[in-house]
Amino acid sequence: MGFAKRVTIQDVASKAGVSRQTVSRVINGKGEVSGRTRERVLAVIQELGYRPSEIARSLVRHKTNTLGLITADFSDYFFTQVIVGAEAEARRHGYFFLLCSTERNPADEPEYLRLLSERQVDGVLFARPSTEPDSRHLASLIRQGVPCVCTAYRLPGESLIVVDVDNELGGRLAAGCLLRAGRRRIGMITGPPHWLSARNRWRGYRAALEEGGLPYDEGIIAFGDWSYESGYAAMKALLEEEPALDGLFAHNDCMAIGAMRALAECGRRVPDDVAVVGFDDIPVAAYCNPPLSTVRQPMRQVGELAARLLIDAVEGRNPERKEVLLEPELIVRQSCSG
Amino acid sequence: MGFAKRVTIQDVASKAGVSRQTVSRVINGKGEVSGRTRERVLAVIQELGYRPSEIARSLVRHKTNTLGLITADFSDYFFTQVIVGAEAEARRHGYFFLLCSTERNPADEPEYLRLLSERQVDGVLFARPSTEPDSRHLASLIRQGVPCVCTAYRLPGESLIVVDVDNELGGRLAAGCLLRAGRRRIGMITGPPHWLSARNRWRGYRAALEEGGLPYDEGIIAFGDWSYESGYAAMKALLEEEPALDGLFAHNDCMAIGAMRALAECGRRVPDDVAVVGFDDIPVAAYCNPPLSTVRQPMRQVGELAARLLIDAVEGRNPERKEVLLEPELIVRQSCSG
DNA sequence: GTGAAAGCGCTAACAT
DNA sequence: ATGTTAGCGCTTTCAC
Numbered sequence: 079m080g081f082a083k084r085v086t087i088q089d090v091a092s093k094a095g096v097s098r099q100t101v102s103r104v105i106n107g108k109g110e111v112s113g114r115t116r117e118r119v120l121a122v123i124q125e126l127g128y129r130p131s132e133i134a135r136s137l138v139r140h141k142t143n144t145l146g147l148i149t150a151d152f153s154d155y156f157f158t159q160v161i162v163g164a165e166a167e168a169r170r171h172g173y174f175f176l177l178c179s180t181e182r183n184p185a186d187e188p189e190y191l192r193l194l195s196e197r198q199v200d201g202v203l204f205a206r207p208s209t210e211p212d213s214r215h216l217a218s219l220i221r222q223g224v225p226c227v228c229t230a231y232r233l234p235g236e237s238l239i240v241v242d243v244d245n246e247l248g249g250r251l252a253a254g255c256l257l258r259a260g261r262r263r264i265g266m267i268t269g270p271p272h273w274l275s276a277r278n279r280w281r282g283y284r285a286a287l288e289e290g291g292l293p294y295d296e297g298i299i300a301f302g303d304w305s306y307e308s309g310y311a312a313m314k315a316l317l318e319e320e321p322a323l324d325g326l327f328a329h330n331d332c333m334a335i336g337a338m339r340a341l342a343e344c345g346r347r348v349p350d351d352v353a354v355v356g357f358d359d360i361p362v363a364a365y366c367n368p369p370l371s372t373v374r375q376p377m378r379q380v381g382e383l384a385a386r387l388l389i390d391a392v393e394g395r396n397p398e399r400k401e402v403l404l405e406p407e408l409i410v411r412q413s414c415s416g
Numbered sequence: 417m418g419f420a421k422r423v424t425i426q427d428v429a430s431k432a433g434v435s436r437q438t439v440s441r442v443i444n445g446k447g448e449v450s451g452r453t454r455e456r457v458l459a460v461i462q463e464l465g466y467r468p469s470e471i472a473r474s475l476v477r478h479k480t481n482t483l484g485l486i487t488a489d490f491s492d493y494f495f496t497q498v499i500v501g502a503e504a505e506a507r508r509h510g511y512f513f514l515l516c517s518t519e520r521n522p523a524d525e526p527e528y529l530r531l532l533s534e535r536q537v538d539g540v541l542f543a544r545p546s547t548e549p550d551s552r553h554l555a556s557l558i559r560q561g562v563p564c565v566c567t568a569y570r571l572p573g574e575s576l577i578v579v580d581v582d583n584e585l586g587g588r589l590a591a592g593c594l595l596r597a598g599r600r601r602i603g604m605i606t607g608p609p610h611w612l613s614a615r616n617r618w619r620g621y622r623a624a625l626e627e628g629g630l631p632y633d634e635g636i637i638a639f640g641d642w643s644y645e646s647g648y649a650a651m652k653a654l655l656e657e658e659p660a661l662d663g664l665f666a667h668n669d670c671m672a673i674g675a676m677r678a679l680a681e682c683g684r685r686v687p688d689d690v691a692v693v694g695f696d697d698i699p700v701a702a703y704c705n706p707p708l709s710t711v712r713q714p715m716r717q718v719g720e721l722a723a724r725l726l727i728d729a730v731e732g733r734n735p736e737r738k739e740v741l742l743e744p745e746l747i748v749r750q751s752c753s754g
Numbered sequence: 755g756t757g758a759a760a761g762c763g764c765t766a767a768c769a770t
Numbered sequence: 771a772t773g774t775t776a777g778c779g780c781t782t783t784c785a786c
Contacts, residue, residue, distance in 0.1 A: 086763055097773050102765060110771055132535045133474045134763035138778045142471065147515065152500045153699060158490045165517045174535070177485065177513045179503045197470045197512070306703040332699070339703045361491060362670070365644040365677045367705040424779055435757045440781060448755055472779035476762045 085128045094122040105130055136198070145388060146194040147175040148187065150206035154304070155331075155360045156377050160205045160229055163381025171389050173200070180206065188215040200392045201225035203384055207273055225391035227384045230275055239391065240401045241384040245275045248373045248406040249282020252327045252355040255371060255408055257290040259353045259416030261325030265298035267312040267337060269329040279329050279357065298323060302333045309336025317344055324352055325414070331356035331363050331372055338366065338413070353414035369411035376404050423466045432460040443468055474536070483726060484532040485513040486525060488544035492642070493669075493698045494715050498543045498567055501719025509727050511538070518544065526553040538730045539563035541722055545611055563729035565722045568613055577729065578739045579722040583613045586711045586744040587620020590665045590693040593709060593746055595628040597691050597754030599663030603636035605650040605675060607667040617667050617695065636661060640671045647674025655682055662690055663752070669694035669701050669710055676704065676751070691752035707749035714742050 087105075091098045096115060103109040104119045111119075122128075136142040145168060152158060165175055176199060178190040194202060201224060204216070213233055220226055220238060227239040256264045266283055269276030284294050300316050302308035309328055313336065316323060328334035334356030338348055346352050348368055356363060359374035383404070387397050410416070425443075429436045434453060441447040442457045449457075460466075474480040483506060490496055503513055514537060516528040532540060539562060542554070551571055558564055558576060565577040594602045604621055607614030622632050636658050640646035647666055651674065654661060666672035672694030676686055684690050686706055694701060697712035721742070725735050748754070 084763090087765095088763080098764075099766090099774085100772060103772085106765085108765095112771060115771080129530070129534045131475075131763055133471060133480065134778090135765075136471045136778095137469075137475055137763080137780090138765050140778075144514075152496045153493075155491075158496065161515075162490045162517055162519060165515055166519065174531070175515045176482075177499075177503055177515050179500055181500060181504065192467070193512070196467045306699060310703065335700060335703050339705060339707075342705055361644060362673060362700050365648065365670075365673050367677060367680050369677075422779090425781095426779080436780080437758085437782090438756060441756090444781085446781095450755060453755080469779055472762090473781075474762095475764090475779080476781045478762075 084131070085126045087128070087130065090119065090122050090126060090128050093126065094119045140198075142198050142200055143173050144197065144199050145173050145175050145385075145392075146178055146190070146199045146202040148178050148180060148190060148202060148204045148206055150180050150184070152179065152181075155358055156230075156375060157205050157207075159377035160381035160384065163378035164203055164205065164385035165381075167382040167385035168389065171386075173385075173389060175203070191215055191219060195224075199224075201227070201388045203388050204228040204231060205381070205384070207231075225388055227388040227391070229380055229384050230273075232274055237400060239384075239387050239397060241380050241387065242275075242401075242403055243375045243380065243406050244403040245278035245406075246282040246285070248357060248375070249279035249284075249327070250286045251282075251373050251406065251408040252279070252357065253283045253286035253290075255355050255410065255414050255416040256325040256327060256353055257286065257292070257416065259325070259349070259414050261353055261416075262292065263298065263320065263323050264292065264325035264327060265300070265316045265320065265323045267300050267302045267309055267316070267326065267328040267333050269302060269304055269333075271301070276329055283327055302329070302336075304330050304332060306332045306336040306339075309333025310340045311336075313337035313340035314344070317341075317346070326352055326354045328354065328356050331358045331360045331370060334370055334372070334413075335362070335366055338370070348413050349415065353416070355414045359409050363409075364411065366413070368413050371411045371414040371416075372409050374407045374409050376406070379404055422469070423464045425466070425468065428457065428460050428464060428466050431464065432457045478536075480536050480538055481511050482535065482537050483511050483513050483723075483730075484516060484528070484537040484540040486516050486518060486528060486540060486542045486544055488518050488522070490517065490519075493696055494568075494713060495543050497715035498719035498722065501716035502541055502543065502723040503719075505720040505723035506727065509724075511723075511727060513541070529553055529557060533562075537562075539565070539726045541726050542566040542569060543719070543722070545569070563726055565726040565729070567718055567722050568611075570612055575738060577722075577725050577735060579718050579725065580613075580739075580741055581713045581718065581744050582741040583616035583744075584620040584623070586695060586713070587617035587622075587665070588624045589620075589711050589744065589746040590617070590695065591621045591624035591628075593693050593748065593752050593754040594663040594665060594691055595624065595630070595754065597663070597687070597752050599691055599754075600630065601636065601658060601661050602630065602663035602665060603638070603654045603658065603661045605638050605640045605647055605654070605664065605666040605671050607640065607642055607671075609639070614667055621665055640667070640674075642668050642670060644670045644674040644677075647671025648678045649674075651675035651678035652682070655679075655684070664690055664692045666692065666694050669696045669698045669708060672708055672710070672751075673700070673704055676708075686751050687753065691754070693752045697747050701747075702749065704751070706751050709749045709752040709754075710747050712745045712747050714744070717742055 180186045300312035356372040363370040518524045638650035694710040701708040
């Protein structure tokens with residue numbers, strides 16, 4: 079970018095009649111510089127429009143102020159918002175993210191990590207699901223001493239910094255809402271069970287049901303893959319299995335909306351016949367027909383906190399906690415007013 | 417990242433008993449190297465796990481293989497998909513994107529551009545709306561010789577590479593669908609008129625109406641800001657203004673969905689009383705109640721093409737065209753089956 | 755075919 | 771308070 083006739087620190091030094099170091103000191107505010115020299119140098123910098131080269135700095139400082147951002151699915155509201163929060167936080171601390179989108183192909187990840195290593199990123203933020211069957215490359219990264227932070231993930235045995243939402247509590251909140259609405263046959267559409275978040279929401283649901291005196295029945299649990307389509311299909315299957323269903327907890331809003339579509343097609347009214355609660359509070363949730371009750375996750379906060387913990391680790395400040403769980407919140411709308 | 421005990425080209429050279437240059441030649445495939453030396457060097461590289469430092473390379477080559485990505489709103493499906501496409505294409509060519517999210521605050525952009533300049537990015541992709549009142553910094557960037565590509569944008573007078581969708585055609589498609597469904601009072605909810613895309617969709621709508629023999633009536637046009645909320649409010653206003661409305665074109669799916677919510681609340685059936693067509697084909701469109709007819713934009717392709725043109729410019733290949741328009745496609749669903 | 759010298763733009767360590 | 775020396779890790783002349 080403007081490399082051709084780029085102004086260097088030497089140009090500034092010459093024009094100001096000082097050495098490069100003095101200019102460097104002025105720029106970095108380190109070491110003593112007399113008021114007058116500083117003024118003069120600053121004036122020349124201004125005049126020449128000098129901007130220090132981050133590349134040269136990175137080389138000599140062994141620090142790039144750049145972080146890797148591994149993402150998988152930009153259509154997932156949760157991770158998208160995490161990214162927004164993380165980017166904002168990183169920027170406040172003078173860091174940039176290098177974007178790496180594995181886009182549903184986890185096999186790309188090791189190669190990305192290699193490229194990030196060549197670029198000497200200071201740390202890596204994983205804003206993607208935890209489905210990685212082969213996480214050796216991540217473990218190896220951590221052992222190399224590269225700071226890593228994950229969201230919605232756990233790595234058994236490794237000391238990985240994790241920021242996540244309390245999904246078990248979220249499951250409880252959802253099921254509780256349906257119970258308070260007087261529902262007695264509460265089905266569930268789960269996310270894929272190899273997702274930790276799905277397993278934890280499931281646990282919360284089960285606990286709430288049992289505390290509410292309802293039997294836990296795996297016959298009214300169906301599996302989805304987070305998509306609208308899968309929620310639609312799962313709902314159709316559930317209705318066939320158990321026509322008396324009067325409540326539904328879907329592990330995300332997309333599946334809940336797909337399920338409501340299926341309910342509409344089968345002539346079931348929401349919430350009169352079947353009350354529905356989702357998870358995420360995506361923007362469209364408030365504008366569904368009927369508006370969707372759901373469990374809101376503080377996604378931006380997850381991103382901000384993840385970035386801060388990562389930067390802390392990069393800068394050598396040991397985080398007080400290795401694992402942080404943020405609290406979700408129940409949002410009551412028409413689809414289940416319990 | 418592993419800076420501490422990083423293996424350098426010198427380490428490889430020493431261990432292989434050659435000079436650094438020879439190693440460099442092997443890595444870059446430039447210059448003649450004897451078969452045996454090459455083998456030996458390669459073996460040592462493998463053994464030591466050597467990876468060249470991109471930082472050092474960038475410094476000496478005056479090229480970072482890094483691009484800036486200016487984004488504004490991650491909740492906007494259009495731009496999100498553009499980013500996904502652009503990232504995939506960049507990666508194929510060995511480039512990374514540095515993420516810059518101005519997040520609805522365009523005032524941050526000049527500062528971002530300054531930081532990107534310090535990091536000597538090879539070019540900048542603007543994946544954000546065109547609402548910038550002060551585009552001097554962009555113009556100055558272009559004059560500095562930094563390759564720039566925009567999506568959904570025009571910069572009057574500047575020779576900026578632009579990739580976009582044919583929005584006028586999109587407006588025609590939407591209005592045409594409503595006309596074929598036999599609608600005679602077709603209202604519109606537009607995006608903000610300072611968006612070029614909104615103005616062009618508007619033109620397409622107007623042209624289609626006039627060709628269809630319908631009067632063009634600004635009394636049945638309302639303004640939104642792309643959000644669900646604004647579509648909802650605009651629809652309520654339109655119904656008050658013109659209860660006989662029997663068709664609606666909303667400039668994006670979010671506003672269309674907001675409008676359908678308003679219609680439901682006012683006891684209007686979709687499509688029987690009012691047929692609705694949106695724009696974008698966001699994933700939820702197929703799962704609305706009723707499923708939403710809409711105009712699909714090839715967003716990923718926009719991103720891929722934008723990245724390719726940017727990289728072409730960075731590498732000195734002059735693009736054949738400065739402006740590319742991709743074609744949108746009508747998707748017919750229940751909300752308007754014309 | 756290979757090596758030596760020079761330098762990218764900057765900062766750190768030691769001078770003065 | 772300021773300058774000098776020595777690199778960071780790599781590629782690019784230009785020798786041989």
